[in-house]
Amino acid sequence: MTRQALNRYSLLVVGLLLLSTPIWAQPANPQRGEALYVGTVSFAEGGAPCLACHGIAGHELGYAAGANYGPDLTAIYEDYGEEGVAGVLEDLSFESMNAIFAERPLSDSERADLVAFFGAVSGGAAPGIGSDLVLHVALVTAVFMVLIGALGWRRLQGVRKPLVEQARNTKGGRA
Numbered sequence: 001m002t003r004q005a006l007n008r009y010s011l012l013v014v015g016l017l018l019l020s021t022p023i024w025a026q027p028a029n030p031q032r033g034e035a036l037y038v039g040t041v042s043f044a045e046g047g048a049p050c051l052a053c054h055g056i057a058g059h060e061l062g063y064a065a066g067a068n069y070g071p072d073l074t075a076i077y078e079d080y081g082e083e084g085v086a087g088v089l090e091d092l093s094f095e096s097m098n099a100i101f102a103e104r105p106l107s108d109s110e111r112a113d114l115v116a117f118f119g120a121v122s123g124g125a126a127p128g129i130g131s132d133l134v135l136h137v138a139l140v141t142a143v144f145m146v147l148i149g150a151l152g153w154r155r156l157q158g159v160r161k162p163l164v165e166q167a168r169n170t171k172g173g174r175a
């Protein structure tokens, strides 16, 4: 191989490497993080999807009011910050999760995608089921009372009218 050819060859190799850069240096992707979280994309090592145990009420995932096995993670990013969440995901040292993830650790990119996803959903307002329920009950009660009122009044009229007429006809009962 001549020197020139070698130079050209190495240029080609460098060029190809540069072109392929995005494949191995992908920025954290919150959509992929969500897919991993809910389980539509599997973790490379086969760990269980987080949604199996954790809801994110602020993103309408999981059961209402955090009725899940693990704590709701809506505010995890706010509470721990980016570094904090990344740290928790790195060692997943909670007893209940360790059983799964000690043998099936998350990869660097999986962790980064999850952190990006938590960042994207952070600050999502958890639906206030409490206040909605109160409003609902108040509305239904109001409608019910109006109905009872209207029906009750008509019923009263229905009873009263013939009595009044009867009383009139019979001059108050003294025929």
Ligand code: HEC
Residues within 6 Å of the ligand: 047, 048, 049, 050, 051, 052, 053, 054, 069, 070, 071, 073, 076, 088, 089, 094, 095, 096, 097, 100, 114
């Ligand atoms: C088998 C059920 C289970 C799975 C699957 C699971 N977790 Fe957990 N996780 C828990 C439980 C339960 C806790 C509460 C701590 C404890 O009791 O060990 C917890 C705690 C946490 C905490 C700390 C919460 C806090 O408020 O301090 C984070 C963050 C977390 N999990 C993230 C994840 C992520 C991300 C995944 C998916 C990669 C995941 N978990 C998968 C059960 C699970």
